[in-house]
Amino acid sequence: MEWLKDVVNFLSNPTIFFTGAVVLWVLIMKYYRIWTAPKFIKTVTILSVIALGAALFDPNFAKEALKPDNVPIWIMIYSVGFFFWLAMRRGLLNDDLMAEGLPNLEKQESDKRxxxxxxxxxxxxxxxxxxxxxxxxxxVILKAPLEDPANAGVTPAIAKAPWYFLGLQEILVYYDPWMAGVILPGLIVVGLIAMPYFDMNPKGNGYYTIKERFWALWVWGFGFVVLWIALIFLGTFMRGPGWNFFGPFEYWDSHKVVALANINLSEIVWVQLFNIGLPSNILVRESVGIILTVLYMSVIPPLLAKTFLKKLYEEMGLVRYSLMIVLVLIMASLPIKMYLRWSFNLKYIVSIPEYMFNL
Amino acid sequence: MNPLKKLWNYVTDTQVWKSIFRHGTPDNPRDQSLAVLSNVALHLHPVKTRKSGVRMSFTWCMGGLTFFIFLVESVTGILLMFYYRPTLEFAYNDIIALREHVPLGILREIHRWGAHSMVITVWLHMFRVFMTGSYKPPREFNWGVGVILLVLTMLLSFTGYLLPWDQLAIWAITVGANMGAATPFAGVEGPGTMLLKIGDISLVHSGNDAKFGLLAGRFIGEATLLRFYVLHCIALPFVAAMLIAVHFWRVRKDGGISGPL
Incomplete structure (x- = not known):
């Protein structure tokens, strides 16, 4: 069994875990016809429950998994999984009905009161x-947790926000607090409110469907399932003392030391590439990062409007399109930053600690 | 005649019963309509609903459950307020007392697990609304109201997290409050804040920035506890109740439970 635990621990590494979640999402949205079959999902559920039950025999896993405040996460994951299946299942049935020119399940009954x-x-x-x-x-089964009385002088090995914020706390690894704690949550709220005004597809209003609004489901689901729920899972179960990574079966050693080898883009450019040391002028020093950021936000939108998103751009018009694409690009910047960190140890693209501005 | 039936007939025939329920047994269209119309809670619903909309497999009942949990939290919260004092001296001990002195007590458990459940049911409700495209016209505005209610739900959970005043509580809130300090132009560690100064005097400092406003002080202390208590018990539920009213009203005005056009 130990080798299996080692494999799981290895696969839970943020890089592999997140990549796995992204790949799984792509597969889920591609092969929904297969996994929405009741038989398939029943098997998966039973297997996952057995695996989870077996994993609970491991003391390190059980300690975190059965923490009273973490139990809701399991309920959340299984209920989101079930309802996602239900929605996709009904969407598929509806798509098949509509493909034959028949009214969908909701339509069959919506005129009856x-x-x-x-x-x-x-x-x-x-x-x-x-x-x-x-x-x-x-x-009755689970007592509400109560730890030692509050003491500002005793810092716990790890301070975690309530579980529903742990996705945001995980983002703190890649973004500074002003982004991860203020701007991104703010933009999530703004983006959610703005969503009905961006999604101009009149189809799929009031019934389950996949085909009629595939990309809306794809992008929104990616945000919800991969960037929100998967990161909560990662932040809760795989982040131990010092917010260091620990596999699900690893002991949370508070003395674990991880070398911080992250460097800024400016250092990569001026020190490693040109070998001339950091320029003293802030704007010159950060010019590469600033130019890249400005290019990312200003060149990609018109480029997409002319190519892949041409139809969307024409439907939405300039203002709507610009607002939407900015929000989508900021959302996409998160996985981009994650991969830059993992592959190049990149800390900040733009780093101006003089004004506490780090991107 | 069955004696129970006889008793039932007698009770429903009294003046007291008739003064409360202004309709007969709802087993015919007229009384079924009146049952909904003449009840303040039920009249949130229309008399008739789309058949597709009453299916559990369509709505998942998550919006309704969220409201139900809001009520459960209100009731258990009010009961907890009888036993809890938001001061450094008493807060933790009052929680201990609830745990140690009440045989079989599950009041705090219901409140806490109910709060966690509510976060989940709100997400699932939004998920359902998204998956059925129900945020589309004419329901765009109500979706926005719902998003604000989501934020309020998480803020209610967050403010409640501090009240037991244990290590779990203050350090979880510390993580959140430090984000306040990083607010651009409004937090002492936020980008741009240091540009806001007149001569050498900083306009935003640790004594007036966003974190200070959140914590009512530079650090988590008694003032924070009181602030979170008032937010948790009065301010946020008040705003939430108002918006819930708007949300429900708009559900009706926008055509009831969504369905294919």
């Missing part, structure tokens, strides 16, 4: 009763 009492209020009542039973059961 039923009395709210009893058809709706009874389902609601049943939901409430079942959920109450579930919540009471959960509360």
């Amino acid at each position: 039923v009395y709210t009492w009893p058809d709706l209020v009874y389902s609601e009542l049943i939901c409430m009763v079942l959920f109450t039973a579930f919540l009471v059961g959960w509360s």
Whole structure:
């Protein structure tokens, strides 16, 4: 069994874990016809529960996995998984129906009206009763955690935000607090609110479908499943003391020391490449990073508008398109920065600590 | 006649019953309509609903559950307020007392796991709304209201996290509060902040920046506890309740549970 644990520990390394999540997402969205089959998903669920159960015999894994405050994450992962399956399944069924020129599942019934009492209020009542039973059961089994009294003088080995923020805390590895803690969360909210005004596809309104809005599902799902949920998982279960990486079966050693070999782009350019030392003028020193950033934000949008996104650009118009593409590019900058860090140890693209501006 | 049936008939025939329920047994269209119309909670619903919209496999009931959990949190929260004092002297001990002195007590557990559940149900509700494209016209605005409600849910959870005043609480809030210090132009460690000065005097410093505003002080202390307590128990639920009203009202005005046009 030890070798299997070692393999899992190795595969959980942020680089491999995140790459795996991205690849898995691409496959999920490509081969949904296969995995939405009830038989397939049942098998996967059973296997995953068995694997999880077996993993719990490992004390290091069980310690974090069964922490009372981490239990909701398992509930979240399984429920998001189930409902994602359900939505894709219904989307697929609808797509098949519509391909044959038949009304989709919702359309078949949407013109019929039923009395709210009893058809709706009874389902609601049943939901409430079942959920109450579930919540009471959960509360009886698991005590709410309470640690030692607050003491600002005793720093814990690791300070973690509540689990639903751990995706953002994980981003802190790649971005400075002003980006990871302020700008990015702010833009997530802005982007979500703006989304209905960006998505001008009139189809797929009020029913499940995949084909009619494939790329909307793809991009949004990538943000939700890979950049949000997978990073929460990583931040909770694979980040130990000092926010160092630990495999799921590894002991969280608070003395683990990881060499910090990250360097700024300016150092790569001026010191390693040209071998002349950092220029004293800030703008000259950071010129390469600034130019790259400006190019990224200003050249890619028109380029895409002329090529891959030509149709989208024509539909959306200049203002809508620009606002959307800026948000998408900022979202895409996260995986880009992650890979730059992993492949070149790149710390900051633009680093102006004099004004606390690091990108 | 069945004696239970007889009793039922007697009770439903009294003046008291009739003064409360202004309709007969909802087993016919008229009384089914009245049951919904004449009840303040149920009249959030229309009398009739799209058949596709009452399917659990369509709505997942996540929006409804979220509201239900909001009510559960309100009730358990009010009960907890009877036993909890937000001061350095009492906060932690009051939680201990709840744990140690109440046989079989699960009040705090219900409140805490309910809060975690609510975060999850809000996400799932949004996920359903996204997957059915229900944010599309005419529901764009209500989606935006929903996003604000998502933020409020997470802020409610976040502010509640500090109240037990244990190590878990203050260090989790420390992580969050340090982000406040990094706010551009408004946090003492944020980019651009040091540009804001008149002569040699910084306009934004650790005594008035965003982190200070969040914590009511330079560090987490008693003032922070009170601030988070008021936010958690009064301010945020108040705003959330207002927006929930708007959210529900707009669901109805925008055509009820979404369905194919």
